[in-house]
Amino acid sequence: MKIFVPGNHLMVGLVGQRDELLRLVEKSFSGTNIHARGNEISIEGDEAEQVGKLFNELVLLLEQGHALDATNVGRTIDMVKADERPSEVLTAEVLRSSRGRSVRPKTAGQKRYVDAMTGSVITFGIGPAGTGKSYLAVALALQALQAKQVERIILTRPAVEAGERLGFLPGTLMEKVDPYLRPLYDALFDMLGTDAMPRLMERGAIEVAPLAFMRGRTLNNSFIILDEAQNTSAEQMKMFLTRIGFGSKAVVTGDVTQIDLAVGKSGLLGLEEVLGGIEGLSFVRLGARDVVRHRIVQDIVSAYERASDQPPQAGQG
Numbered sequence: 264m265k266i267f268v269p270g271n272h273l274m275v276g277l278v279g280q281r282d283e284l285l286r287l288v289e290k291s292f293s294g295t296n297i298h299a300r301g302n303e304i305s306i307e308g309d310e311a312e313q314v315g316k317l318f319n320e321l322v323l324l325l326e327q328g329h330a331l332d333a334t335n336v337g338r339t340i341d342m343v344k345a346d347e348r349p350s351e352v353l354t355a356e357v358l359r360s361s362r363g364r365s366v367r368p369k370t371a372g373q374k375r376y377v378d379a380m381t382g383s384v385i386t387f388g389i390g391p392a393g394t395g396k397s398y399l400a401v402a403l404a405l406q407a408l409q410a411k412q413v414e415r416i417i418l419t420r421p422a423v424e425a426g427e428r429l430g431f432l433p434g435t436l437m438e439k440v441d442p443y444l445r446p447l448y449d450a451l452f453d454m455l456g457t458d459a460m461p462r463l464m465e466r467g468a469i470e471v472a473p474l475a476f477m478r479g480r481t482l483n484n485s486f487i488i489l490d491e492a493q494n495t496s497a498e499q500m501k502m503f504l505t506r507i508g509f510g511s512k513a514v515v516t517g518d519v520t521q522i523d524l525a526v527g528k529s530g531l532l533g534l535e536e537v538l539g540g541i542e543g544l545s546f547v548r549l550g551a552r553d554v555v556r557h558r559i560v561q562d563i564v565s566a567y568e569r570a571s572d573q574p575p576q577a578g579q580g
Contacts, residue, residue: 264311266304266318273325274302277318284336288314291340317343323350338370341552347371358402360454366402372553373399379545380514385507387492387534388516390549391567396516397490401450404486407512408468414484415468418447419503421494422473444471447490474499483508492517493531500530520567 268274278285278299285297285304295308306314320339321331327350329335339349352374358366368374373395380386380403388396404416451460451469463469474495489495489503492515507513517531535546551565 264306264315266306266315266322268302268304268318268322271302273322274299276325276331277304277321279331279333283333284331287333287336288317288340291337313343320349324353327354329353335369342371345371345552357399358406358454360456362456366399366454368399369395369555370553372547372549373555376547376549377403379547380512383545384511384543385504385513385515385545387531387544387546388514388549389519389531389546390553391518391520391551393554394549395553395555396518396549397446397488398450400488400490400514400516401447402454403514404488405451405454407486413486413510413512415470415486417482417485417487418444418451418469418471418490419474419477419488420444420447420490421492421499422475444490447471447488474503477503477506480506481508482506482511484510485512487511487513489513489515490517493519493522493529494524495530496524497528497530500534 268277279287282299285299289295289297292308292310292314295306295310295314297307297314298305304318306318308314317340320343321336324335324339325331335353339353342349342352352368352371354367355374355377356365356367357377360366368377372390376386376388376396377399380388380400388394388400390396401416401418404413407413408416448460448471455463460469464471474489485508487507492500494517495503503515504513515531519529519531522529522532538544539546551562551568
């Protein structure tokens with residue numbers, strides 16, 4: 264099979280330095296031989312057709328301005344093997360940050376998550392650390408605020424106390440809850456810059472509060488993010504979901520493998536069985552393939568996923 268690459272500049276980006284990207288593709292498709300000559304790539308082997316699709320997708324990404332490296336070529340290989348279209352997933356811009364950097368989904372799972380948040384009133388993003396649950400939710404919230412689809416962003420998390428009660432900690436309320444909300448702050452600062460966020464908070468366009476402060480309120484024309492929802496009780500989850508008012512969207516993120524509640528059952532567990540089928544409500548599950556941190560994190564998550572699928576050994580549990 265032969266693939267023609269239009270333009271020498273694309274060919275250089277496609278093969279990588281010393282053909283490192285070609286060798287990565289060969290390693291990922293055992294029994295495949297790839298040769299580059301001029302503007303032509305020859306592919307031999309049982310999986311030649313799938314490898315051809317991969318190179319066509321990589322060429323499309325290069326034509327749309329993406330730079331290829333081992334990390335994003337690896338993700339592209341995973342998507343093609345799963346019969347997905349990387350050129351559709353990786354080019355969907357969610358937001359352009361204050362530094363001019365584009366925020367985009369990096370996996371097919373993240374693209375499903377973004378599409379769900381765009382099309383649903385309430386979206387549940389459930390998955391392990393590193394899958395972009397909170398970061399992409401913040402990006403969609405800022406996009407909605409900039410487009411004047413909502414009047415404010417509300418960020419909230421349950422304040423699970425690790426041996427200390429908030430009332431006994433020193434400082435103001437915001438100083439007490441700041442450690443719980445730091446990941447959301449970090450995402451906002453990354454996208455807005457250090458100057459814009461304080462101004463938006465001063466005028467009430469961004470509100471940050473612990474979950475307990477949502478009780479008794481009706482939240483209209485808002486984009487609300489409940490982070491770390493695995494640490495809510497069933498009563499807190501019901502309270503939060505019934506706060507949603509007219510013109511609002513809500514995103515609930517959580518990782519059911521990291522429940523820190525000392526007593527009681529997580530309000531996130533079994534929720535899909537209760538609420539599944541309600542129009543305007545979506546559940547998106549992210550997994551090891553959607554981890555966009557160091558590759559070792561993806562491998563660790565995969566190992567835990569495999570272990571959770573194994574039946575307990577005799578004498579255990």
